[in-house]
Amino acid sequence: xNTDNITIAGKKFSSRFLLGTGKFKNKGExxxxxxxxxxxxxxxALRRIDLERHEENILEYIPQGVTLLTNxxxxxxxDEAVRIARLAKAGGQGSWIKIEVINDSKYLLPDxxxxxxxxxxxxxxxxxxxxxxxxxxxxxxxLVDAGAAAIMPLGSFIGSNMGLQTRAFIKVLIEExxxxxxxxxxxxxxxxxxxxxEMGAAAVLVNTAVAIADNPPLLAxxxxxxxxxxxxxxxxxxxxxxxxxxxxxxxTGFLFS
Amino acid sequence: xxxxxxxxxKDIPNNSSLQRLVDHYTKDPTRVVAEVDGTIITRDAWSxxxxxxxxxxxxxxxxxxx
Numbered sequence: 077x078n079t080d081n082i083t084i085a086g087k088k089f090s091s092r093f094l095l096g097t098g099k100f101k102n103k104g105e106x107x108x109x110x111x112x113x114x115x116x117x118x119x120x121a122l123r124r125i126d127l128e129r130h131e132e133n134i135l136e137y138i139p140q141g142v143t144l145l146t147n148x149x150x151x152x153x154x155d156e157a158v159r160i161a162r163l164a165k166a167g168g169q170g171s172w173i174k175i176e177v178i179n180d181s182k183y184l185l186p187d188x189x190x191x192x193x194x195x196x197x198x199x200x201x202x203x204x205x206x207x208x209x210x211x212x213x214x215x216x217x218x219l220v221d222a223g224a225a226a227i228m229p230l231g232s233f234i235g236s237n238m239g240l241q242t243r244a245f246i247k248v249l250i251e252e253x254x255x256x257x258x259x260x261x262x263x264x265x266x267x268x269x270x271x272x273x274e275m276g277a278a279a280v281l282v283n284t285a286v287a288i289a290d291n292p293p294l295l296a297x298x299x300x301x302x303x304x305x306x307x308x309x310x311x312x313x314x315x316x317x318x319x320x321x322x323x324x325x326x327x328t329g330f331l332f333s
Numbered sequence: 334x335x336x337x338x339x340x341x342x343k344d345i346p347n348n349s350s351l352q353r354l355v356d357h358y359t360k361d362p363t364r365v366v367a368e369v370d371g372t373i374i375t376r377d378a379w380s381x382x383x384x385x386x387x388x389x390x391x392x393x394x395x396x397x398x399x
Contacts, residue, residue, distance in 0.1 A: 096399030097397040119399055121395070121397065121399075122395060124392065124393055125359055133394070147399065149398055163366045164395075167393075167394070169395065235399075281399075
């Protein structure tokens with residue numbers, strides 16, 4: 077029985093793989109991917125409805141029991157993020173919010189300062205707040221004080237598939253911050269997700285890589301397996317690297333001595 | 334009368350309710366969250382909310398996102 081749960085805001089999850097729901101070619105592939113990887117938390121966005129045509133309701137493709145984490149994508153300021161969060165709550169899908177405040181359209185890097193402000197406001201209002209930030213120790217400490225439930229540092233640019241470019245800085249957060257550290261953004265391959273987990277990350281969130289793969293459910297499953305492998309490696313107490321050879325067979329009793 | 338709906342000017346009949354507007358633009362109102370002039374209107378109040386000329390209405394819903 078799996079007892080290695082991750083607890084966020086008092087709620088236990090057995091899966092440490094979070095899936096984003098954007099960019100899937102069709103909703104059937106999305107649903108199959110969620111089922112294939114066993115994600116218990118998935119992100120969604122909030123947008124204006126299309127006035128010209130009927131759109132499918134994405135919520136119908138998300139299995140019952142999965143926790144919805146609504147992002148505040150599109151927000152450029154703390155106030156805009158707060159507004160999106162309140163709309164999401166009014167939508168009746170709970171109060172889990174991934175704060176995403178972005179001003180820069182080239183690199184899509186988060187505005188840490190506005191994110192701290194939004195975290196403070198929303199956690200006071202009772203939201204469960206998971207802020208998406210560039211990994212920085214002081215920012216993370218302020219997010220703890222502001223009432224964040226977990227911290228989501230970026231591995232690299234959103235949608236870049238470049239992996240853990242920020243590994244050294246994420247490692248600092250893992251060592252110094254008591255909240256779950258969930259690596260988000262830029263994770264493009266299971267090996268990269270595995271590395272984050274081996275390092276001690278609490279969980280990993282992936283969207284683009286899975287959504288644009290030729291076979292999204294298969295890659296979603298591969299990611300989930302990599303996350304489990306990385307987690308178990310971390311718990312095993314991985315030995316350190318050595319810059320020289322170390323025999324793995326006995327060094328006595330040779331036939332030729 | 335004219336209102337602003339999701340950033341577009343729209344002509345709607347005088348004294349239209351928010352409920353009527355939502356029903357006109359979506360077959361599945363359960364997925365919609367409505368805001369009128371910056372205030373969120375809960376679903377049970379849609380039919381009681383009468384729009385005015387110049388009202389700024391946002392109808393949003395959940396979509397795929399990362």
